[in-house]
Amino acid sequence: MSEEPYRPHHDLAGLEAGPVDRVEHNPAHWEKQVDAMLTLLSDEKRGLLRVDELRRGIESLGPQAYDELSYYERWIESIRLIMVEKGVVSEAEIAERIDALSKATP
C-alpha cells in the first residue's frame, strides 16, 4: 500500500468539470438490459457479481476508456471483465455470440 498521495483517475470529485447537464435522459433499451443483467448476476440465487466488484472493474478500465465510455457502457465492460475473470464466460464465447448476433441482424 502506497502512502504517497495518489488520486486514481475515476476519483473526480472537486475537480473542474464545467456545467452540470441537468437534462433528463431516458434510458435506452440496451441500458435497461445491462441494469437487469447486473440485478440477475448479483441476486441471492446466482451471487456471481458484487457491486464492489462492479466498481473495481469500472475503476480498472483505464483513463481513456473511463472518459470515453458512457455510464452503462462502463457497467457492461466491467460485467464482462469480472465474468471472464471468474470463468463464468470466456472471451471466445462472447466473441462467438457477438459474431452470431451480428450475422443475424441485418
Place this chain on the structure above:
Amino acid sequence: MSQSRFQPGERVSVIRRYPHHHHRAPDYIKGRTGVIERLCGIFGNPETLAHHGDGKPEQPLYPVRFDVQHLWGPRAEQPNDTIEVEIYEHWLEPAA
C-alpha cells in the same frame, strides 16, 4: 468488529492513505475533519469484497458531515452548506 468505535457528534479525521486497490474514501476528504452524523450499520469491507475477499472484519459505516468551506475554501458556492460522506470506520481516527 462487532462494536462501533465512534459516537454521533464526535469529531473525526479521515486518514491520509493512498491504496491503489478499490476503496470508498474519495480523495477530497482525505486528511479532512468532520463530525460523525450517525451509524448507518456494519457491513463487509468493500476493499476486500471487490478483490475476491470475504469482507472480514466487517466495518461500521458512518455518514460524516463536513463544512464545504473546510473542503473547498473560497471555491465553495454556498459557504454555509455541509456535505455528508459515508465513510467506513477503518478510514477514521479521532480528530486531533
